[in-house]
Every structure is written in structure tokens, then in C-alpha cells.
Amino acid sequence: MRLKIYGDSISGNCLKVKWTADRLGLDYDWVEIDLMKGETQTPEFRALNPAGQVPVVVLADGRPLAQSNGIIMYLAEGSDLIPTDAYDRARMLEWLFWEQYSHEPYVAVARFQVVYQGRSVADLDPKLVARGEAALQRLEDGLEAGQFLVGDQLSLADVALVAYTRLAGEGGFDLARYPKVQAWIARVEAALPIKD
């Protein structure tokens, strides 16, 4: 059996896993799951992930794994996407946890409400927008020191953070206000590479 990736192509969390697998040259089958049709809430899907969320991978031996950032950590183990220095690795994890707590819930959610729920940018919760802007500014500041988020080498921190940052404009955020972020997006897209 080959690695199976269950994901919805509209979800940055799912694309992180695809990009990591592609970059590592892994053989896999992509199983498209339609979030908007409730396909993550079926009994079959919940047997794979009781949390009812994509992405999920099923390993060659049949065992499932969930949580995008946990999955990419597993897939990339031993590769150059994870720094060998212990402190750099910890900084990478700092970005990964920050992404799920302080970035995705604002930057991704704003985009989801605009693109998939038909809300106008002007109608977004101002608190959501302010927190999304704070997250983008935090990224801008984090790129002071290097070409990538952890030093000068592409790592999983870049893979995870680029997923929704590159689409932030769709949620009404003005990326032109974050020039280092804009340049970094182009750099990460070229390095992975991301084709779409």
C-alpha cells in the first residue's frame, strides 16, 4: 500500500502536506475530501480522524495520522526541511505552534469567510482582522534576520506559514504592507516549488 493523503485542495493545511510530500519525492495517492459537502463528518472519515478534520494521512501500513504540522514533521524526519541544530529545530517548532494558535485562526478564517461563505471584507469581525494583521506583522518582523523563518534555509516553518499567508489577500489583507513577507512568499514558492 502507498501513502494516502486525505485532503481538500482548498485548504492550506492540506496543501502543506502535499507540498512536503512532493518536495521529499514521496509516492502517494491524494484522496480529495470535500469539506463544504461535510465529507469530514461521515462515520468512515471519523474512523480515520475522530476530530473530523483534514488533512489525514494513512501510512503504507494502514495507520492514520492527523494534524497538518504533526504530519509534515513525521514525513520530513531526517530531511533538510528540519534543522539538525537543536535550537533551530526548537525555533521551527515555535513557528509551527504559533501558526496554529495565532495565525491560522485569523488569516485563514478571514479568507474562508470571504471566499467560501460569501462575506464581504467590510463585514469581517474587526477583531479577527486586527489579529490577522498582527500575525502578518509578526511574520514581517521575524523575517528581519534571514531569508527564511529559521536562518537561511527552507524549513517546515516556511512550508506551514506560507500556506495561508500567500492567500491572505483573498481575505482582504493587504500584503503590500508587508514587503519582507511578500519577498519571502516568492522565495518559498520557488523553493518548494508550489505550482498552481
Next chain:
Amino acid sequence: MRLKIYGDSISGNCLKVKWTADRLGLDYDWVEIDLMKGETQTPEFRALNPAGQVPVVVLADGRPLAQSNGIIMYLAEGSDLIPTDAYDRARMLEWLFWEQYSHEPYVAVARFQVVYQGRSVADLDPKLVARGEAALQRLEDGLEAGQFLVGDQLSLADVALVAYTRLAGEGGFDLARYPKVQAWIARVEAALPIKD
């Protein structure tokens, strides 16, 4: 210089770091930071963590690290709190990321609003309560298979998840509805150990 842990003792995210350091027998100084007095928003604190959040640790060589689950991963590297099997390690990370995305924002936030903002349990946002209950149920289901969240050995998954779960009652959640969770809390408290 010794390891310094900057934390607020009312925060489960900070206590995770303390418990891990204690369990590992690390020498450290605890620097109490008062969240409610805005001490995470001063320029001095933001120089340590631009995200303005506790916990932060400063390593013996002066370098800072943030994000509770990233910090405990760093401190516990090579210890028995991190499974040696790659799949078990990935399951542990799955729990750590799930905690920050699907548990803490509901279970911890309900408690914060009740205990520190003086809101009555009846006035909590019903969506917040429902998501907190779903998180506790997910934990209950996750404890079907073993004594701890990843197999039968204490890991960082238990340390991270117990922090706010043991205090869920303060936010109005009824832990008696989750008997496996209740038994697991006692087990993890005894294993760490947690004294208070």
C-alpha cells in the same frame, strides 16, 4: 547562567514548562510575569518574545524560546517523555497541535473568562462551551486504548493536555461526564508529579 522560565502561575501553558523541567530535574529560575497587569506587553518582555505571550524560556546561553509545546519539546529531547518510536512520536505531536487548536481555545478560555474576568458560567458563549465539550469527549475517546494518550507511557501529550483539562471544572465543564479523563488526570498528576 541558569535556564530562566518566564511564566504566570495562573497559566496552564506556563505550568506545562515548569512540570516538564521539574520532572527532568532541570535547574532553573522561575520569573513570575503577571499577565493581568500587562507584563507581557512591555518593551522588555517583547524583546524576549515579539508575540507578547508567556511562557518564554531563556537558555543558559541567553537565547530565548517561546510557545509552550515547542519549549517542552526542546527541554525533553532525548528523555522518556518523548517516545522513541517514530509513529508514537507523531501521535504525540498530533495531540500537541490539536491541544493548541481545538482544546486550549475553548477549555482554557472558558476558565479564564469565569475565573479571571468574572463571567458567570451561564453567560459563556454556547459555541465556546460546545467546542470545549467536544474537546473533552475527544480526549475521553482517545483514552479508550491506553493509560496515557500515546500508549501506556507518560509523554508530553499528557503533560500538555492535562494542564487545562484538570482545571476544566473552573470553567463550568462537568468532568464527571468523562470518567476516563478523570482517571487519567489523577494518573498524570501522580506521574509528573503535580503538587499544588
